[in-house]
Amino acid sequence: MSGFTLHDLRCFDAVVREGGFQAAATALHRSHPAVFAAVARLEGRLGLSLLDRSGYRVGLTGAGRAFHDQARRALGELDHLEAFAEQLATGEEPILRVVVGDLCPPPLLARLSNFFRLQAAATRLHLSYETVGGPLERLLDGEADLILHRVETAEPRLELVTLCEVALVPVAAPGLLTVPPADLGPNTLRPYTQCVIRDTARRPRAESHFLIEGAHQCSAPDHLIKRELILQGLAWGHLPDFLIEADLRDGRLQSLAGPRLPGRVEAVAAARLGERPHGPVAERLWVWLQDPSGA
Incomplete structure (x- = not known):
């Protein structure tokens, strides 16, 4: 079995999702013969019959159904990888690490959730929960980009924005x-x-x-x-x-x-290290947390 191409795999997936070759061709902005040839080529390279063409509408064979389940997951991962690469090219952070402390009230968590849903959907939130001195320690040790917790204002390495009491x-x-x-x-x-x-x-x-x-x-x-x-x-x-x-x-x-x-x-604040450079997503989050309309 020789390797198959990503183009052939996407054509096969489109035929399954759209229910036929013509609909798949329209969705992919390809010609019907090109999509038909891609699926036939994929079947030949795999040595498998993936589609049952005997009926009015094409359907999956048993092998085709099993193969498509794996192919769909692989294509989803590839889509995530492409989005990740595009985000890196724009200079935005792919991951933002936020530590929530034990005194963080629900409205602050809602504001945080709204930010990632509305303003940074492509950035993955790495969220963790720590108690008492844990949040500040994680920040000072470089294991967090931002914390939401009570913080001593005397700590000179920090930038603070008081959010609530x-x-x-x-x-x-x-x-x-x-x-x-x-x-x-x-x-x-x-x-x-x-x-x-x-x-x-x-x-x-x-x-x-x-x-x-x-x-x-x-x-x-x-x-x-x-x-x-x-x-x-x-x-x-x-x-x-x-x-x-x-x-x-x-x-x-x-x-x-x-x-x-x-x-x-206790004053609950957003805190970050002042001497450290912050990416565009972190800067937008910093502003968002200070804006009550972001709640």
């Missing part, structure tokens, strides 16, 4: 605590299990993140699991306001915030 509220399930609300504080909460988010940073920084010294702790990989543990009365902890609004309103959770146990408002 998220309140972290200390909460518990009703009935978990026997301490009167007026007496809530680090000392009175020490006997109760505190739920914390596991830090995905490989080199965690020495930050307390509301930890009560001496208290028993349980950990969760994200705020959704942490919320469930707290709802089930297994622990108390701080959760972002956008995740628990309905729980507080409906009484499934109660706020523990008070003078001796304040919550905290």
Whole structure:
């Protein structure tokens, strides 16, 4: 069997998709004899009968159906490769690496999704999720082009755009605590299990993140699991306001915030390395995230 050409393969695929030689010729802007000859040539080189020509409309033989399934996937991959090459030729990034932190609210994720759907459909979004110090570490280590997370403004290597604020509220399930609300504080909460988010940073920084010294702790990989543990009365902890609004309103959770146990408002920002050059897609995303109309 000698090799077949891409032209012959595309002609065969068009005949199958369009249901006949004339329709395939029209779709490919070729003549009917040229398409017919291409398919016959492909069959000859493969040593297979791919099309059943005995009926009013051509159909696939058993071998033809199996071959076309593989050919369709191969042609799809080739189309992606051609689009990838065209994008490289324009200077646009084929991949953009974005890390989303555990405090990123849903509207920011929607804005990110809309950008890639409307403004960068040819660029593949490599999206990952990290917690606590993980997003910033990935950015500083060169493993991300952009992060959406709380970021310290004192970090001189970064460019920042504050996008929103998220309140972290200390909460518990009703009935978990026997301490009167007026007496809530680090000392009175020490006997109760505190739920914390596991830090995905490989080199965690020495930050307390509301930890009560001496208290028993349980950990969760994200705020959704942490919320469930707290709802089930297994622990108390701080959760972002956008995740628990309905729980507080409906009484499934109660706020523990008070003078001796304040919550905290965190600014969530888009952050990137300032000294690094950024491609056209990254620049458009930077502007898009700052524009409320991109939500």
